[in-house]
Amino acid sequence: MNPADPIVADTAIASAALSLFEAALELVAGEREPFIQRATADDPELRNATLALLEAHAASEGFLDPGPPLGRELGGYRLLKSIGSGGMGQVWLAERIDGVFRQCVAIKVLASTLGDPDALRRAEAERQFLASIDHPNIAHVLDGGSTAEGQPYVVMEYVDGAPIDRWCRQQALDPRARVRLFLQVLGAVEAAHRSLIIHRDIKPANVLVTNQGLVKLLDFGIAKSLDPSDAGATRTGWMPMTPQYASPEQLAGRPLTTASDMYSLGLLLHELLTGVAAHRVEPRSLSELARFVSSHAPSRPSERIDTEALGIGSSLARHWRARISGDLDRIVLKALAPEVPRRYGSALAFADDLERWLETRPVSARPGGGGYRLGKFLQRNRLAVGAGTAVVCALAIGLSVAAVQQRRAAEEGQRARQANRFLTDMIARADPYASGKPPTLLEALDRAVPDIPRQFAGQPLLEADVRHAIGRAYLMLERNDAAREQLELAATLRAAEGGTDYARVLDSLAILAWQGGRYAEAERQFRTALDQCEADENGRAQRSEVLNDLSSLLSSVGRNAEALDAAVHARDIKATLATVSPRERAVVQANIGAALDGLGRYDESIAAYREALEIFESLPAPPLLDMAVSLNNLAYVQRETGHIEQAVQSQERAIALTVQAVGPDFPRLAVRYSNLALQYAELGRHADATRAAAEALRLSPLAFRANDQAMGNLYVAVARVSLAAGDATKANEFARKALRVYDAAESVEAGRREKAIAILDVPAATTQSNRRRNDR
Structure with missing residues (x-):
């Protein structure tokens, strides 16, 4: 081998060769040359230049390594032992010797630069980078200087730890x-x-x-500054x-x-x-x-x-x-x-x-379909639902029972009427004038359940219908234990007869298992439900509903091709039914959009969501909440494809429809407004971001307890919006509020406090630059 001269004339080749050489030094000696040969297979000039550096390194017996002798003093520190080495230099464990106090540190000495001034610039840049950051998860810089041979070094806090992958394995995380x-x-x-x-x-x-x-x-040795004043930041090669x-x-x-x-x-x-x-x-x-x-x-x-x-x-x-x-x-x-x-x-x-x-x-x-987002939303909803919402939800339960029963023979209509009468009585028992305070839907359900055996004695199928309806309500309100009790009783009452009504209960049990993270059990329940659906129109209608739910489950576990097949099958069945409403067809179309998104077929996904929205909008009384869900999902795909402005427009409309449907004081709008505020900030629309953040703050007391970590998370979002707008004072104020919430919370997820701490005391000048970065 006749390597090229190591002082290569072409600056780009020289820089690339040095970079590749440094990467090779991370490997054991026997793997370095094969690594370089593979990496430069189609670039002989780069290969020769890199091998020249490797050969010079080997011949020099460490000429390129700083290798100061054990016990050598650098500044006010004495080197104790080598604790690491690589392409950028060698790291030493050292002790402080100035007599003030004892301290162990890590000293990183830059490898010899072969006359490359850029290496010196990088060493100084690392010192400046580390000195400019004060964060509990970044090793602090303590000092710096140069050896007598002119090799730069950085003194950092000594971190006695293991690489994160090894630590996770050791701790069996x-x-x-x-x-x-x-x-x-x-x-x-x-x-x-x-x-x-x-x-x-x-x-x-x-x-x-x-x-x-x-x-x-650790190791900001090859970090890059985004500051346009750094001339080295845009250097090529x-x-x-x-x-x-x-x-x-x-x-x-x-x-x-x-x-x-x-x-x-x-x-x-x-x-x-x-x-x-x-x-x-x-x-x-x-x-x-x-x-x-x-x-x-x-x-x-x-x-x-x-x-x-x-x-x-x-x-x-x-x-x-x-x-x-x-x-x-x-x-x-x-x-x-x-x-x-x-x-x-x-x-x-x-x-x-x-x-x-x-x-x-x-x-x-994962934007997901309407079933995914609505299920997740309600699964996490820990709020009491007011009397007005209780009436709406209870009526919806009753009407759903009636709608199902109307597909049956005429003699079963009495059963539907009796079920509806029971649910109407449940609403009456939720009368605030009778109870003396605004009741909740949960309270109404809890009061109704003990009466079920008496009300439906000797009528097991009717009891099953009512327990199923109440179980679904509990499920949507995240009372999973209560939901499981009612749904399992309903399943027991229906099992002997089997058929489509049994499939309906199994579908609800599958959703319960899914929301509890038991995916295999959920899929098994869905598929058993499919087997129970009868061949008549009622059975085929229920089969399409189960396929639609199964599609959402399969999307949630990444099996998007199967999810698409299930949703398309559901759509095709509905196309043969005389009683399917346009709204049902639109919901299936939205789930097709979710599966297409999971497959990366974004244009088709967006088209599917738009088709669903067109159907919703064509109805005499458009279902506003269904539209809001589809618009939210559309916004997620638009954001995935980099169309931030379009995503914001979709989300704005989703919020507007939600407000129109349930009013401006719907508590969970707090989270949507805070997300919208962050998106506004990302586009530099700081006035709009501030207004959306204010709305989120207005609704937050309705949405969260004072010591709920979610309240702290919202404060952090508002702080980020303030930071993007250049108001470091306000950002610090809300960051401190977040920390107070976290201190009082029963539990706080890892990294939450650090986010709030990181916002504190950010210089105002820095916040102006934040406007230019993505900050979702």
Whole structure:
């Protein structure tokens, strides 16, 4: 081998060679040359330049390593032992020797630069980056200087910890615990981004976890400043990275934004959840890797579980896979979208979706159909429902019973009337004049249940109908234990007869299992319900409803092709029924849109949602809440495809329809307004964002208890809106309010306090720059 001269004339080749050389030094000696050969298979000039650096490194017996002798003093510190090395330099454990107090630190000494002034600039940049950030999950910089040989060094806090992947395995963390730990990483990255810094080298080795479970993000040696005043920020040809954890645009040498870190974070989360790298192939060169990653999204994490790498037994694999399938799959794949606009716009948006997953709330990564979002919404609804809403809901239950029974023979009409009379009496018992206070739907249901055996003695099928209706109401109000009791009694009463009415109860039990995270049980119940549906028109109508619900379940676990088949089958059945309303057809069409979105067929998904909306709007009395749900789902797809302004328009209309349907004081509008405020801020519409945030604050006392962490989360959203508008004082005020809520809360999800802390004392000048970044 006759390598080229290491002082390469072409600056771009020299920079790329140094970057690749530094990546090679992360490997053991025997793997370095094969790695370089593979990475430069289609670029002989780059290969020769990189191999020249590697040969010079080997011949010099450490000339490129700082390698100061043990016991050497740097500034006021004495080197004790080497604790790490890599392409950017060597890290030493050191002790303070100035006599003030004893302290162990980590000192990173930059590798020899071969006369490259850019390496010196990077060392100084790392010192400045770290000095500008004060965050509990980022290793603090303490000091800095240069050795007698001119090698820069940085003195940092010593982190006694293990890489995050190894720590998760040692602690035998389950998926939820791993997600909670990962939220600390997102908090650190968000703090860096807020200081206009892209890390560019997020990987397990740069994320340590202490014995106390505290994450520390390390090594900003190749971080990039977003500050336009940094002349080095836009320099071409420089590609510092670890290829396995690099974004498509980073591999291709394109300009970088914070979205590049979002991709690397997705790779890290994928590895924490599966034990393996996201991309299965190992291309021969960097250019081949860049082409592959730019055109391929990884498989779902739930399909990649490596039990040995995760340290779990094969018996746990099925449970592990079930825990991460569905929404968590979609969250990871959204972060790993090859196209920048489809990724999360910020670490906060990424964290928000993970927190929603932890709380069983709808996630933005999976817009889903009406059944998915409405089910998630009601599943999390812990609020008492007022008397007016109780009347509406109870009437809806009664009417649904009547509608079902009207499809039967005329002699069964009396049964429907008797069921409706019972439900009407239930409303009467909820009269606020009788009880002396505004009642709730839950109270009305609780009062009605004890009367059921007396009211329907000797009428098991009628009792089953009423218990089913009340069980559905409990289910929607998140009283799952009460729902299960009523639905199981209804199923027992119906089992002997079987048939379509039994299928209807099984459908409700399946939804209960689904909302409880028991996906396999839910699918089994749905499929049993399908088997019970009879061949008459009533049976086929119920079959279409079960298929529609099954479609939503399959979408939620990422089985979108099957979900699409089920929804299309439901639509085709409804097309043959004389009694199907246009509204029912529109709901199925919306679920088709959800499945298409899950398959990445975004244009078709948007078209399906628009078709559903057209049907809703054509009705004499358009169902406003159905329209609002479809508009919300449409907004999610529009945001996924980078059409933020269109997404905002859809969400604005969804809020307007909700207000029209249930009034401006509907408590859960608080969350929708806060989300809309953040989207406004993302578009730079700060006055609109402020107004939406104010509306969220107005409704928040109705939506949340004073010590509910959700109240703190809303305060953080308002603080972020204030920060984007340049009002650091107001942002700090709401961040402190959030911290007070978190301190009083019964429990707080990991990373929540850190988000509020990160907002405190942000300089006003920095907030002006925040307007330019995505902040969902």
